[in-house]
Structures are given as structure tokens and as C-alpha cells.
Amino acid sequence: MAPTSALRVAFVGAGYMTSEHLRAFAACPDVELVGIHSRSTHRVAALTKTFPGLDVFSSIEALYNDTNADLVVIAVPELACQTVCEQAFQHPWTLLIEKPVGYTLKQARQIEQTAEKLGAKAYVALNRRFYGSTLLLQNALQSTEGPRVVTILDQEDAESALAAGQPAEVVHNWMYANSIHLIDYFSQLCRGEHIGTKVMTPWNPDNPGLVVAQLQFNSGDIGVYQAVWNAPGPWSVAVSTAPLRAELRPIEQLSLQIAGSRHAELQSADPLDQQFKPGLLRQAQAAILAAKNQATTLPNLKEANRSMALVASIYGME
DSSP: OOOTTOEEEEEEOOSHHHHHHHHHHHTSTTEEEEEEEOSOHHHHHHHHHHSTTOEEESSHHHHHHHHOOSEEEEOOOGGGHHHHHHHHTTSSSEEEEESOSSSSHHHHHHHHHHHHHHTOEEEEEOGGGGOHHHHHHHHHHTTOOSOOEEEEEEEEOHHHHHHTTOOHHHHHTHIIIIIHHHHHHHHHHSOSOEEEEEEEEOOOTTSOOEEEEEEEETTSOEEEEEEEESSOOOOEEEEEOSSEEEEESSTTOEEEEETTOSOOEEOOOOSHHHHSSTTHHHHHHHHHHHHTTOOOOOOBHHHHHHHHHHHHHHHOOO
């Protein structure tokens, strides 16, 4: 049984991501999983078998009123996110919301404005920020000086997304739903403010294919983005500096090449990201700190929308 001082965590949504968040929070000390709300009764039933301490509630209002939760994790389909957030913002808990928080930049900004108006304390679950490989990369870059070139290779398959049952409206904006995972690395790794995007090969929604763009930052850092749609390709992030080249490929694995060497040294894999869905345990720990009003590295809605704006600058869609 959790101690009486345990942080009380509730959940909205009962899909795959909620199950992974539940595993992560269940592994944190002094946490009590207190309740869940979802429109999917059969999924909720499956989760409560695995996590029998979860009480099931018919509404977000009842979820808050009856659990007095300190933290709520929201993981719902993209088209439901705005409505769910507006309801959840009515209560004084800390919110951790699965990305994308809005399936377009316009909607994401509306959600941010609503949160600000209601004084909601809301954060976004950009879990790749908490990968062991990402944290190792950030640490390796701390001692480097001079400009950086951050190169991102993205691959997206809208046809497969449709075939998997994703709504056409979400797939039409798939760069927000899925490319955000990679484009957020520009926000993390390129220092300073984004001052412009030069699109060399523009997005063609009628014939998705190659997209190429260069992003400029007032620090002198440069972002290079290349995406291949409906064709094979790896996800990767590379950072080039004078003393060091670093690459995440796959994203969970970091390799480092020091100046003067022709060999890239593969870094050890993170054991936490093998035990849990990568990034989720550290992200849960950061969310707990936020709920306790302690310093946290979780991105808030404003910070997350910086990356949504970068998506818009590349793809010309708001």
C-alpha cells in the first residue's frame, strides 16, 4: 500500500501509451495510481486487471473530484485532445499530456492559450528528450564550442498510417503527429532563437515525397532537415561541431566521433530504456517533480509549441 503522503496519479485514455505510462509511474516510489477515465470500457477493463488499484470513473470531473489526484496523464487520440484538455484544465492538478497537443499548430496554440487563461500547469510528454542516448548527447556537447550543424533524417509513411486506422484528418497533418518526434531535436540541440527556414524542396500534400529545408538560429547554429515520405529510410539525428561529431541512429543509440579520429565510438545502451519504453521512466520522474512544484526539465506547452512552429516553418502548414 502506498504511504499516505504518496503522490496521487490519474490517467485519461486507455490505449497503448497509457499502459506504458502506468508501468513507468508504478515503478516510481511514493506514487499511488488512483484512477482512470476512458471512453473505451474494454481497454479500461484490461488495464485494471494489470493495475488493480485503479478506480474507473465516468468523467474527468469525477476522476478529479473523487481521487483528488495531484497529477493526471492524458493520452488520447489526436482529434480528442483539445476537448479533453479543456475539461482537464478546469482542475488544479499538474498535467502531463501526450504529444502532439493539437494536430495542427493553430490548434496547439489554442490549447496553450486556454491553459494560460485557466492557469493550468500543463506539460508535454516529448519522451525522446528523456532517452538515455539524448541525455548522453547533451552532456557530450556541453564542452564543445562554436556553431553546430544539426542534421535530421525523417521517414514518414502516410499510407501505412491510413491503413492502420488513423483518421484522414490526422494523417493529412501527420508531420505534427509523428515528425514532431524528430523536429523537436532542433529545439533541443540548436541554441538560440529560430530566425528563419529556407525550404529547398517543399512539401507537396498531393504527392508526398522528399522534403528538404535549412533552419537558421541566431546563435549561428544550423538545422538541416530531410524527410522521405512513403519510401524507406532511417530516422537519425547527427550533430557536427569542430571537436566532435555525434549521431543518434537509431535514436536510442549514440555514437561519438572525436576530431582526428575516423572511428565513431558506439556508446553503451541505457538499461532503463530497455526495461521501460524509452524515456518514460525519467519522464515520469520529471513529472513527479513538477507536481511537487520542484524544478523539472519537462517542456511546458509554450516550449513544445516552439517545435510545432518549426514543423509549420518546414511544411508550410498551420
